[in-house]
Amino acid sequence: MTVRLAVITAGITQPSSTRLLADRLLGAVTAALGGPAAVAVEIVDVREHAHDVTNNVLTGFASPELQGRLDAIAAADAVIVSTPIYSASYSGLFKMLVDVLPPDCLRDKPVLLGATGGTARHSLAIDHALRPLFAYLGALVAPVAVFAASQDWGSSEAGRLGERIERAGTAFARLVTGAPAPRQVDPFEQVTPFRTLLAEVTGAA
Incomplete structure (x- = not known):
């Protein structure tokens, strides 16, 4: 079964770290879903449709391309x-x-949140701005989101960012497919009883 993914990226510069984060998240989700053959992707770069979006807000009508x-x-x-x-x-x-999305089009739909900012102080915006917005729209907001500050891209933090992106992509794929989370292994679940260990030692002696 092919999963249809829409990627909305709202960076305004070219190149854009926001687009880079979107591409990295898409890559992680695609890999977790089984590879490119398992997904059909539509990328919506808001920067390319800025004028059409503005006209839609002002007139209530979308251009054919934006529609x-x-x-x-x-x-x-x-x-x-x-x-x-x-x-x-x-x-x-x-x-x-x-604001110009069709009414209820995100209701009950899984949404993975990503955001970029100049400093890590902006990371709370995911929880106090983005989550409430998509909760209001009725979306199934993924618990694991990714925020990338400027320092995350070109320093020792880049590896940790990659780990966070992979974790978010894997968790989101489970949300999309309805697969259960992997079972956590109890480190004490398979402990060898002391009696067995003592018998082995005694037998060895």
Whole structure:
């Protein structure tokens, strides 16, 4: 079964760390779902549709190109979002796209949250801004999200960022497919009884 993924990325620069995070999250989710053959991907780069999104907000009508992107988001089985954080919240351009989405198109749909910012102090925006927004829209927001500060990309923290992205992608794939979480192994569950150990030692002697 092919999983339809929509990726919304709201970076405004080119190149963009926000787009890079979206691509990394997509790669992790794709790998966890079984590889490129298991997914069909629609990438919605909000920067490329900024004028159309603005006109849609002002007039209530979407251009044919923008409507195609909105329809792809509505038809997706799951959505990955990545937005820059400005002044402790998601970008205005990102919110404008959310405002013109078809009503209830995200209801009961798994959504993986990603965000970028200049400093780690912005990381709380995922919990106090993004989660409430998508909870209001009725989405199934993934518990594991990823925030990437500038320092995460080109330092010793880059490895940890990769680990966080892989963890988020794996957990999101389980949410999308309905697979149960892996069973946690109790380190004391298979302890050899002392009587058995004593018998082995005695026998060896």
